[in-house]
Amino acid sequence: MADNLLVETRDLVVEFGQKRSFLGRAPQPLRVLKGVNVGIGRGEIVGIVGESGSGKTTLGRSLLGLQAATGGQVLFDGKPLADFPGGEIALRRQMQMIFQDPMSSLNPRQTIATILSKPILLHGIAPDKASALARIAEVLDRVGLPQAVLTRYPHELSGGQRQRVGIARAVMLRPSFVLADEIVSGQDVSTQARVLQLLRELCAEIGLSMAFISHDLSVIRALCHRVYVLNGGVVVEEGECEKVFANPQHAYTRALIDAIPLPVVSQDWLETTAA
Structure with a gap:
């Protein structure tokens, strides 16, 4: 995990509603995130990947304080979101979201x-x-x-x-942190490259930290410094993108890579494709 963290979660748990079993047993909450720990450093772009239902969008909403935690904490600049100086208005200026649609x-x-x-x-x-x-x-x-x-x-x-x-x-x-949730999904390759290159440049120029949620491992590999792999509401692997994709340690990560083989791309792929 990066030093000098701007945004982090500590044992984050999120549960939704109640579900009753077919046999009528006592309802149990649906636990979507199960003690998740992630950290995003200042000026760092971090990818969050996983299949549909893995909990990645719930995690993203939790990072912004849009989804209440059942347990654990979300901290911004070392302070719990609920205790952020200046309250909700100040927090919204510092934390922004780019929507998929x-x-x-x-x-x-x-x-x-x-x-x-x-x-x-x-x-x-x-x-x-x-x-x-x-x-x-x-x-x-x-x-x-x-x-x-x-x-x-x-x-x-x-x-x-x-x-x-x-x-x-x-x-x-001029926020400190931006969450981007599947924002290039469904776009053609050249449009994806232009958007990703723009985000990379903006992060470098104004010192933005970013969490980038995607199911597309190639996009994560091209843009992000580090990656968290989410499965069933649990982080099963994390680390520098190149290391994780070159030598995945968890079976789930290997399955994701095998399902969608990652092309070997040059270091200047974004620049040349976006041009």
């Missing part, structure tokens, strides 16, 4: 200018709308979007443009 997370009745300016004004990053729009212009240029998108509504943009708006919104507040 940007269309569902963008208000269809608002222009992109309104969607991006509201958080800036709410958190006091800009004193007025003119200053907010100047900040937005800088970020749009950085994520490769033209200023013309500001007057448009989400449905008027392409899927790739909406994804970049989602990234812009996440980094607009």
Whole structure:
């Protein structure tokens, strides 16, 4: 686990609801995470992989405080989320999320200018709308979007443009930590590469820490420094990406790699494919 951790979980347990057995026995909670320990260092990109139902999305939501823990703790900068100085508003500025489906997370009745300016004004990053729009212009240029998108509504943009708006919104507040959940799933290879390269550059430039959730091991290998492999709500393996993928120690990790063979990629794969 990395030194100088920004986000970490300690023996994290999450349970959902109650399920009653077919024979009518006493209902038992469904335990989704079973004592999970993960850590994300400052400026580090960490992958979280596993099959559907492994608990990776629940873990991601828990890291942001969007899912209450049944047991254990989630800490940000060494403090439990519940005790974060400044409360919920301060925490939301420091921790942001990029969604898999940007269309569902963008208000269809608002222009992109309104969607991006509201958080800036709410958190006091800009004193007025003119200053907010100047900040937005800088970020749009950085994520490769033209200023013309500001007057448009989400449905008027392409899927790739909406994804970049989602990234812009996440980094607009200058957070310390961003969670990305399956954000390149279903995209073609060149679009994936452009998004991943952009995320890598942004993390390097502004010192972002990131948790990147994916079922695609090739994406994790290309982007992340370290990886956690989740199976049945338990971390079965973790370590540096190259070491884990080159010499997996757990049978489940080996099965994942065997099911979807990892291509041998050059170190500059993202740069050349994204160009």
